[in-house]
Each structure stands twice: as C-alpha cells, then as structure tokens.
C-alpha cells in the first residue's frame with residue numbers, strides 16, 4: 222500500500238485562534254497562546270519521530286494550517302521549517318503554504334515567513350460584508366482584509382489564495398456577488414469558495430436548533446454556487462475541485478496530494494496523517510498533546526505516542542478513498558487506471574455510477590469519469606451512496 226520512496230507531504234496543525242468563530246468545528250482554541258512554546262517543543266519531537274519512520278522520502282509540499290498559523294512569530298516558522306529541512310529532503314521547488322487571517326498579518330512577520338521558505342499564503346477572508354463578518358464572528362473588517370492582501374503582495378508573495386464562504390443565513394445573491402467582485406479586483410491567484418455547513422456541536426448549530434437562525438435556502442445556495450463557477454471561470458480562474466479555483470499553475474499542490482490519495486505526515490493536535498499505508502489521528506487537546514510527546518516517551522514502528530487512533534489502509538478503503546477524493550477533482554477519475562490499481566473494486570460501483578450518470582450527476586468521456594455541474598452541487602449525497610457500506614471517518618483538517 223505504501224511506497225517508501227514516494228513523495229511525502231507535511232501538514233502542521235496550529236490550533237490557536239484569537240477568537241473561536243461560531244461556525245467552526247476545526248480543532249482550534251482561543252486564549253491558548255501561552256501554550257505555543259510547549260506546542261512547538263512537542264511538534265519538533267513529533268517531526269523527529271515521523272522522520273525516523275519515513276527517512277529519505279522527498280517532501281514536495283508543506284502546509285501550516287489551523288487554527289490561525291499567522292499568530293506564529295516568524296522565528297517559530299523558521300525553526301519549524303529548519304526541522305523539516307533537516308529531517309527530509311525538501312524539494313527545491315516545494316510549495317510551502319501558511320494559512321493567515323487578515324488581523325494577524327504584519328509586514329515584518331510576512332517578511333520573516335518568506336525568509337523561512339513560505340511561498341504561498343492562504344488568507345481566510347470569508348466575506349467583505351460587515352454584518353456577515355459579525356455573524357461569522359470574524360474579527361477583521363473588509364478594509365483590513367484588503368490592507369492585509371496588499372501587505373502580502375508588498376512582502377513579495379506571488380501565490381496568494383483567498384478563502385470565502387457563501388450560503389450564510391439571509392445572505393442575498395447580490396451580497397455574495399459584491400464580495401466576490403471586490404476580491405476579484407484584488408487579483409488573487411487562487412480562490413476557495415465554500416458553502417457554509419452547519420456543523421454539529423458548534424454554537425451556530427445550537428442557534429439553528431433553538432430557531433434563532435434559519436439556514437440559507439437551498440435554491441439560493443445553489444444559485445450562488447452556479448454563479449460562482451461561471452464568474453470565476455470568466456475571470457480566468459479554472460475550477461479544479463468542487464470548492465477551489467486557480468489561475469493557471471496556481472492550484473494548491475498540497476491539497477491535490479490529499480485528493481490524489483498521496484501520503485502525508487500530519488503533526489500537531491488534531492491533525493490526521495497517512496504514512497506507510499497507515500492513517501492516524503493525533504490527540505486533539507494541545508495540553509495533552511504536549512504531555513504525550515514529552516522527551517523520552519517511546520514511539521512505535523508505525524506511529525508516535527500522540528497518535529490516538531490508527532488504521533492500516535486496506536485495498537478496499539484505499540479504493541473508496543481514491544474514488545471519492547478523485548471525483549472531487551474536475552479532472553475526475555481515469556477509469557482504466559483505477560481498474561488496473563483496484564481490479565476487484567470497480568464492479569462494486571458500476572451500478573451507482575450507471576445510476577449517477579443516468580441522473581446526470583456524473584459523466585464519462587475519454588475514459589474519465591467526472592462530476593457534472595449538478596453533481597458538484599449534490600456531491601455529498603452522491604459520495605454517501607458511493608461509500609456505503611464503507612465508512613471513512615478521518616479527513617485532513619482545513620481552516
């Protein structure tokens with residue numbers, strides 16, 4: 222299942238935020254900045270243990286996600302990048318992404334990130350409408366977001382992504398269009414546009430349950446999604462995944478590795494990883510995480526002391542993962558290559574693929590199977606049918 226000489230991406234989870242947004246179910250915590258030094262010490266140990274289990278594998282991408290990685294001082298990012306470089310051969314053209322929020326970027330910090338080797342910034346803007354930013358608990362203003370984008374360009378970042386969220390309760394198509402048009406005016410290299418999901422256990426879900434907030438109308442969300450695809454394509458951003466658009470050559474290589482079922486080391490509280498054919502999840506509590514990685518605690522052959530669950534990926538799970546993740550991409554799945562890799566599994570999905578193609582959720586052309594525009598809108602329902610009865614629980618963190 223694993224190829225010990227294959228590329229290995231590195232994901233670093235930074236679980237610290239200034240405030241916890243009402244809709245967020247990522248493993249992130251407000252008011253825990255005092256824990257950053259202990260987190261960094263533990264992370265260095267975790268990297269050391271994983272490097273021992275994957276020595277020599279080339280690293281094509283590194284991703285600092287969260288949480289709010291832009292809360293880290295430049296020196297901390299430098300030290301962690303030094304660790305990655307020391308432990309693995311980092312590709313000369315490696316993509317190194319750091320997620321940032323507008324309120325925590327400064328010219329000085331950005332220059333240090335660049336010096337550390339960060340060459341791509343993904344900034345969480347979400348909206349440029351004041352009332353929507355308040356609803357989402359975002360602490361930046363539209364003006365601050367625009368200023369932060371200018372700081373990124375001034376610092377020399379030539380690969381900048383902007384994250385946006387649509388489908389907010391009471392959001393009109395016009396207000397979403399206004400946000401997108403203004404962001405396009407900045408000229409980002411990549412745009413991620415996510416439909417808001419009311420995640421269980423979040424304050425937003427409680428407000429919905431109490432009837433204080435009514436989720437957005439599905440038809441309005443669908444029209445926002447359709448408009449976004451057309452508008453971004455027209456502006457020169459090619460959709461390459463359900464929620465992701467890029468100017469040519471600016472697709473996120475790190476996320477593409479996930480969608481192509483490549484292996485990656487995930488470190489930091491709540492991270493997930495996939496190394497040597499084993500998927501694992503890391504302890505979520507930053508404090509407990511730091512305790513588990515105290516020096517001297519032995520790791521095992523396949524995981525560190527901070528891995529709270531691990532599962533060897535068998536051929537069946539690998540086939541489901543490859544199929545579902547591949548369908549997320551606009552390029553779709555090369556059916557012949559898939560059948561060669563997983564000969565016994567294809568028959569299992571023939572019926573659902575036939576059904577999905579019949580109702581125009583998927584289409585086949587030139588040997589590839591891909592989602593139609595309608596399929597992208599109903600992808601979650603389709604994936605549930607495809608995955609059943611297999612259950613995939615662990616997905617990479619994203620903020």
Ligand code: SF4
Pocket residue numbers: 237238239240241242245246247249287288289322345620
């Ligand atoms: S949405 Fe981003 S900034 Fe807000 S709490 Fe979650 S990780 Fe932090």
